[in-house]
Amino acid sequence: MTTPGTPLLAGSGLHKSFGPTRALDGAALSVSAGEVLAIMGSSGSGKSTLLHCLAGIVRPDSGTITYRGADLVGMDDKGRSALRRTEFGFVFQFGQLVPELSCLENVALPLRLTGSKRKQAEAKATEWLARLEVDGLAKRRPGDVSGGQAQRVAVARALVTGPKVVFADEPTGALDSLNGEKVMQMLTEAARETHAAVVLVTHEPRVAAYSDREIVVRDGQTVDRELVA
Amino acid sequence: MSVSHTLLALLEPGPRHGYDLKRAYDEQFGQDRPLAYGQVYSTLSRLLRNGMVEVAGIESGEGPERKRYTITDAGVTDVETWLRTPENPQPYLQNTLYTKVVLALLSGRSASEVLDVQRGEHLKVMRSLTKRKNGGELADQLICDHALFHLEADLRWLELTAARLGELEKAVR
Numbered sequence: 187m188t189t190p191g192t193p194l195l196a197g198s199g200l201h202k203s204f205g206p207t208r209a210l211d212g213a214a215l216s217v218s219a220g221e222v223l224a225i226m227g228s229s230g231s232g233k234s235t236l237l238h239c240l241a242g243i244v245r246p247d248s249g250t251i252t253y254r255g256a257d258l259v260g261m262d263d264k265g266r267s268a269l270r271r272t273e274f275g276f277v278f279q280f281g282q283l284v285p286e287l288s289c290l291e292n293v294a295l296p297l298r299l300t301g302s303k304r305k306q307a308e309a310k311a312t313e314w315l316a317r318l319e320v321d322g323l324a325k326r327r328p329g330d331v332s333g334g335q336a337q338r339v340a341v342a343r344a345l346v347t348g349p350k351v352v353f354a355d356e357p358t359g360a361l362d363s364l365n366g367e368k369v370m371q372m373l374t375e376a377a378r379e380t381h382a383a384v385v386l387v388t389h390e391p392r393v394a395a396y397s398d399r400e401i402v403v404r405d406g407q408t409v410d411r412e413l414v415a
Numbered sequence: 416m417s418v419s420h421t422l423l424a425l426l427e428p429g430p431r432h433g434y435d436l437k438r439a440y441d442e443q444f445g446q447d448r449p450l451a452y453g454q455v456y457s458t459l460s461r462l463l464r465n466g467m468v469e470v471a472g473i474e475s476g477e478g479p480e481r482k483r484y485t486i487t488d489a490g491v492t493d494v495e496t497w498l499r500t501p502e503n504p505q506p507y508l509q510n511t512l513y514t515k516v517v518l519a520l521l522s523g524r525s526a527s528e529v530l531d532v533q534r535g536e537h538l539k540v541m542r543s544l545t546k547r548k549n550g551g552e553l554a555d556q557l558i559c560d561h562a563l564f565h566l567e568a569d570l571r572w573l574e575l576t577a578a579r580l581g582e583l584e585k586a587v588r
Binding site: 228389390392395396397398402404 | 531535537541542566570577578
């Protein structure tokens with residue numbers, strides 16, 4: 187269980203190399219329930235690798251990651267993938283929707299994967315599409331909607347399971363300013379309402395301004411201004 | 416911003432009292448910095464002297480006399496010229512942040528700390544503008560966006576400089 191003040195998700199001393207390339211070199215961060223944390227940094231700084239490690243997608247070479255007190259690094263693949271399905275939500279820059287499924291089926295998919303019946307899953311998906319103001323697109327396929335609309339569908343899909351942590355990697359990277367801002371506004375509002383934490387990777391300061399706190403990754407290391415000051 | 420041109424342009428739709436003019440200005444442009452009455456009346460006297468406005472009438476009621484001002488043809492031409500003249504893009508070549516970074520490097524202090532602390536301050540202001548924008552009407556949104564884009568430009572510069580501190584250190588020493 188997580189009590190107030192205890193980080194929901196925390197990583198420390200994280201190292202990860204891909205061949206000769208050192209992506210993470212002692213990175214550390216923590217995020218609390220309901221907090222929107224921005225991970226900033228230039229391209230190649232290691233910020234996406236850090237997100238992938240925290241989300242249990244990539245296993246770090248060394249270091250610790252705890253989620254609600256459980257050790258994520260030592261957890262087997264099955265455990266990690268169950269966690270990703272039930273506790274985490276994901277929004278990426280683009281391409282995460284299944285092109286063969288309608289927007290409604292896309293949003294219902296995570297619920298179907300965790301055993302929900304079609305009717306229930308689609309009812310909940312409809313609710314989330316409405317919340318993101320894209321309920322009119324339920325029957326359309328991702329290829330038939332605009333980039334901004336597709337990203338709202340993706341946010342609905344990330345939040346439909348009631349995740350405790352939403353990982354968003356450059357969620358507005360493929361959108362124009364206006365659509366990007368709308369997506370950020372909706373993502374952070376929905377996360378705050380459901381008390382989910384958001385780990386947001388971005389190199390755009392205006393997107394990071396939707397966060398409560400930021401850390402910067404530089405050469406695989408994290409700079410936390412609160413620790414600097 | 417040219418207050419006199421703004422007041423003049425606000426007079427174009429029709430005559431107004433100084434007080435109405437101040438209210439119109441504050442509503443549209445003065446959320447953060449309302450105009451002082453003194454400035455409204457001193458600006459109007461100057462516009463009057465220069466033939467850009469004239470007094471359309473004087474009302475005397477219980478309080479002091481209230482003059483209604485109207486824009487002249489010369490005033491309309493002046494507004495037109497002003498609107499068509501581009502503002503000077505600010506090149507910001509005298510940069511305190513750059514100076515601080517160089518001085519930190521020259522004195523052996525941590526320049527990246529200077530940049531990190533500044534980033535934090537910039538983001539703090541950006542967060543508050545973002546909140547104001549999201550709760551505000553279109554006018555507020557556009558005003559906040561203008562400020563946000565400028566702050567973002569500073570932040571991009573901070574990142575770029577952070578990535579080139581090693582090079583800069585060699586260049587300035």
